[in-house]
Amino acid sequence: MTKQEAKDSFISLEMQGWLRLIDLLYDAIPENIEITEIFEKYANFEVRYKGEENKKFERFVQILKRISSKMCEKCGKLASHTIINNWEQTLCKEHFEEAILGKQMGEYYPEIYPDL
Numbered sequence: 627m628t629k630q631e632a633k634d635s636f637i638s639l640e641m642q643g644w645l646r647l648i649d650l651l652y653d654a655i656p657e658n659i660e661i662t663e664i665f666e667k668y669a670n671f672e673v674r675y676k677g678e679e680n681k682k683f684e685r686f687v688q689i690l691k692r693i694s695s696k697m698c699e700k701c702g703k704l705a706s707h708t709i710i711n712n713w714e715q716t717l718c719k720e721h722f723e724e725a726i727l728g729k730q731m732g733e734y735y736p737e738i739y740p741d742l
């Protein structure tokens with residue numbers, strides 16, 4: 627997976643706040659290691675890779691994961707783990723409030739537009 631493919635997938639999921647983590651990750655990739663997958667799991671940044679064992683790189687990946695647990699996935703500001711309608715996200719105060727408002731609107735729209 628290239629850096630741009632990783633970024634495109636996070637942009638399509640509206641998780642631009644973690645693009646900096648992708649930059650840091652790709653700047654640190656040792657020779658003989660290839661990134662196979664980057665995704666969000668339980669509101670944390672997750673990385674899968676293949677290649678030679680490298681403890682230093684593995685520790686670095688763990689650090690990025692820990693940073694992501696305090697970094698808004700939408701904007702990169704200081705954030706907390708949140709759960710809205712059983713959906714886990716890492717959001718700053720502003721994006722948490724926006725998400726709450728979005729969910730309320732979502733419940734309302736089907737009544738206005740029954741075909742949606």
Ligand SMILES: [Zn+2]
Nearest residue numbers: 698701718721
């Ligand atoms: Zn935010």
